[in-house]
Amino acid sequence: MTELSSTSADETRLVRTQGVTAPAGFRAAGVAAGIKKSGALDLALVLNEGPDHVAAGVFTRNQVKAAPVLWSQQVLTTGRLRAVILNSGGANACTGPGGFQDTHATAEALAEALSHWGTETGAVEVAVCSTGLIGDRLPMDRLRAGVTEIVHEMAGGLSGGDEAARAIMTTDTTPKQTALHHRDKWTVGGMAKGAGMLAPSLATMLVVLTTDAVADAEALNLALRSAAAKTFDRLDIDGSCSTNDTVLLLSSGASGVRPSQDELDAAVRQVCDDLCAQMQADAEGVTKRVLITVAGAHSEDDAVTAARVIARDSLVKTALFGSDPNWGRVLAAVGMVPFPIEHNRITVSFNGSPVCIDGAGAPGARDVDLSGPDIAVEVDLGLGEASATIRTTDLSHAYVEENSAYSS
Amino acid sequence: MTELSSTSADETRLVRTQGVTAPAGFRAAGVAAGIKKSGALDLALVLNEGPDHVAAGVFTRNQVKAAPVLWSQQVLTTGRLRAVILNSGGANACTGPGGFQDTHATAEALAEALSHWGTETGAVEVAVCSTGLIGDRLPMDRLRAGVTEIVHEMAGGLSGGDEAARAIMTTDTTPKQTALHHRDKWTVGGMAKGAGMLAPSLATMLVVLTTDAVADAEALNLALRSAAAKTFDRLDIDGSCSTNDTVLLLSSGASGVRPSQDELDAAVRQVCDDLCAQMQADAEGVTKRVLITVAGAHSEDDAVTAARVIARDSLVKTALFGSDPNWGRVLAAVGMVPFPIEHNRITVSFNGSPVCIDGAGAPGARDVDLSGPDIAVEVDLGLGEASATIRTTDLSHAYVEENSAYSS
Incomplete structure (x- = not known):
């Protein structure tokens, strides 16, 4: 492990053709589970293969929080995550106690499928994100089948970062992802959908960030909060705020490099800022x-x-x-x-x-x-x-x- | 003078074909002074012929206040007004010290013209309202000539309430006026332009209310503030707030009737509410x-x-x-x-x-x-x-x- 001085511009390189699977230790997949009537990709998975499973999250400030937000806030209190399952085609917000049970069942189904595939996982290690229309229950039969399928898909071995980024799109016209490679051989990757976050939001904003840097939960938390405050929280398309906004940061530690807090902060912020620029450029109805x-x-x-x-x-x-x-x-x-x-x-x-x-x-x-x-x-x-x-x-x-x- | 019990519905009658000249003791006029390039009516005058000249006003809460707002707030501290001169075609906002001098000069010009016509008036008895584009100086040569013309026009003797209501229009498609006749022979009239007020505003809202009820400045002030809080302040078209919003209430006392505070409050509120409904129905781009x-x-x-x-x-x-x-x-x-x-x-x-x-x-x-x-x-x-x-x-x-x- 290496403790480094603070970064300067030429120490890092941003690549927009890569996303959550750019850092070592992550796999992803995207499938069409039939949640969207259009038949488009609508279910995404990001798996952290470790060795570490550290995680942090920030969530919507809206008092009306969707079931997956309530769930993910709860599991994040442990500071660790093994996987994130995300669906478009339905926000699972304002769906009552049944909606929360659906989120729980989704996490359970994924934990079971992953365990079956060989990665022993508990539901409490699974964050869930949803986006789409508020107020309707999710088609759980399709979602369950999709969960089984997506784990198979991922097991196929191909890097599915692109598909995952596509599967979380709603009114987005392009997938949004980026990866920052640090000279010292650690990486931060990310994918996003929507535009707006926390205070503001046009549509739901979902972001999953991954890194192979070695960092404890407190370091991730600090990096994520300071980055979000300067980036997502300063992206304001229409002042509306979603019930589902979620930004997660997962660390696998697979690079074996422990950057300084300043370096981690700077890298996470740069990735967030680039995703913000992509969301702004693709905001609903944007001409300027x-x-x-x-x-x-x-x-x-x-x-x-x-x-x-x-x-x-x-x-x-x-x-x-x-x-x-x-x-x-x-x-x-x-x-x-x-x-x-x-x-x-x-x-x-x-x-x-x-x-x-x-x-x-x-x-x-x-x-x-x-x-x-x-x-x-x-x-x-x-x-x-x-x-x-x-x-x-x-x-x-x-x-x-x-x-x-x-x-x- | 009569002190009455609080009003009930059948004690009053609303008439939308009348406005500021419905109460006894008021004259009004509207002319085309050439401030608007279109040649449409753009200068309005409301004159209180007394015997009383009591007045109250509420103004925009925007910290960037147009010159006429700063002027009118100042003259209203006396609790009396003899006349209001209003122009469309330019807001005279963000126009620096020169803009304030223009407002002052407009009040002076009107005071002089009225005095010449036989109504001894000081500039401090004249409120000024402006509406239109922010940032440009007013064409003062045309405005001065218009002031002379409008006093002549009014001297012609015809009730010019309709023309006055038309002369303050900007993006309004119809003039807005209403009058409430109380069974006990006193009246409240009003005209308005725009939609939105105080906190909210789409375009500048200008409102002049008149009454021939006998009331002191404190009574007018109470009635106007409570009415505005429940009506104009709850009309919110786009959350924007103008630099020029002004609502004035003038009393001539010409009816000889002094209503109770409750009656005055209720009548002023009813007139304000009706003007609000008209502004809402004619708001920019409204389809619902x-x-x-x-x-x-x-x-x-x-x-x-x-x-x-x-x-x-x-x-x-x-x-x-x-x-x-x-x-x-x-x-x-x-x-x-x-x-x-x-x-x-x-x-x-x-x-x-x-x-x-x-x-x-x-x-x-x-x-x-x-x-x-x-x-x-x-x-x-x-x-x-x-x-x-x-x-x-x-x-x-x-x-x-x-x-x-x-x-x-």
Whole structure:
């Protein structure tokens, strides 16, 4: 085992063609269990073959939590996981005590199938994630059969990371995965679906991160929480929050390398940030990728709050959809932050061009070109030194269409 | 003067064809001053001919306040007003010290024109309201000429309440006015533009209310604040809040009747409620009029908070646009309220049909018909006895179109 100094840029390499099976000690699979009516892949498995089985998780802050969230929160209290089973095609949220029994039964079925295959597993070592429509019970007969099938599939030996990433998609148009290879021969991989997390969420966000670094549960927990706070928690598509959001980090220790906490933090954060960028780019109805930065705040919390208020403002988001440099809407949004500001100190720029200086319009503000797919909104409150950035998108016809035309 | 008991339904009559000039002692006018490029009416005047000149106002809670809001808040500290001058075609917000000077100059110009016409007036007796695009200075040459013209127009003697109501329109498709006639021969009238107020706002909301009841400033203030809290403050179209929202109540005392505080409260609230209904029905892009009621809360504040969280949820609003009884999105929204709830006590109905009972789906929930233009969403938290209702609308293609296709 090696204790290393903190990472610098050239110590790591990100590869988007790999995912949860990039680190040593992990297998994955994805199958079509018939939960989705379309016949698409809808059941995913990630198995940690060890030698370690350390794990940490963060979950939705929504008070209405889906059965799989309640289950997975409970099993995570042990700080260890052997496997994660994930389904799309149904959220198993607001399904009453029966729904919780279904989640429990799914974990039991997987533990049994894995044990039968030779990996002695208890249900308490299995996290469950679900995504899809809220309110309907899952088709348990199909799910049980799917669990048996997916363990067989995985036993086939092929790396099924791609299939797993596909099987958790709902309104996603592309699978999302990435892997970070550290120069010192340890790796962090991840797959994600949806966009939004914790406070915000467009659809459910499910993320499974894997690493072959050696780390105890506390180290994983610290790395995951600090990464989530700076990445998933700052991705705010529509301010809605899912009942099912779950991010899990599993460590196999198979590399034999124990990175420093700083290195682990940095690597996990980089993987999370890349998955965030992929989720933002594929958010429902997105036509613009928008970065809202608030600087000059008294604290980072204030900066996050202000950036989030702007990111959630429908009038700002529709203006950006229209490529309209309507900075007045940004000012009006900022004016609603829950801490005192001074409107005549506020400066705003769009894509680097100043549009508002000291609370009033800058020359040429109405002519700034926002026609490209990326828009940077920078607001300086002129009060302090802290800053923060929120990733969001515009509010488009496609967003309305996608969210009104059918139940999701 | 008469002190009366509290009103009952048949003591009052609402007439939507009348507005601010329905009460005795008021004149109004509307002209096209050339502030709007379209040549439409864009300048309105409401004059209180007395004998009293009592007034009260409530204003936007946005910290970024337009110049006319800062001015009108200041003059209202005297508790008296002789006139209100209102323009559309420009918000005069985020326009720096020059913008404030423009507002002051507008009040001065009106005071001068009225004095010249024989009504001795000081600028401090003139409230100013503006609405339109944020960030541009007003064309003061046209505005000054318009002020002279509108005083002449009013001097012509015709009741210009209709023109005044039209002159304050921006994206409104119809003028909004109403008058309540009390059996005891006093009247409250009002005109409004926009939708949303105080916390929420779609476009700027401007409202001028008039009454010939005899009332002191404190009585007007009480009536206006309690009415606004229950009406305008519970109209939430898109959660955005304007820099210019203003509601003014002027009393001429010309009826000679002094109603009880309860009667005045009830009458002002009824007029405000009717104006709210008109604003909701004409909100930008509305295809559904939605009433969100939260019952079973520990306090009315909690109920308002919960109803507002639901009313602002983009996923709920797009589902309603699609006539989709997707109650899971309502549960997910409720789960984000900032006070503790118990998800397995929550009951939801759409248009009176139960769709969720004790946190789980009700039989037939997916088949409830929401195809009509009115949707009632009722949520019972099962925690206490308090309830509250928020008026909102769906989130439609037309909303996106209207707010993206041009600066407003």
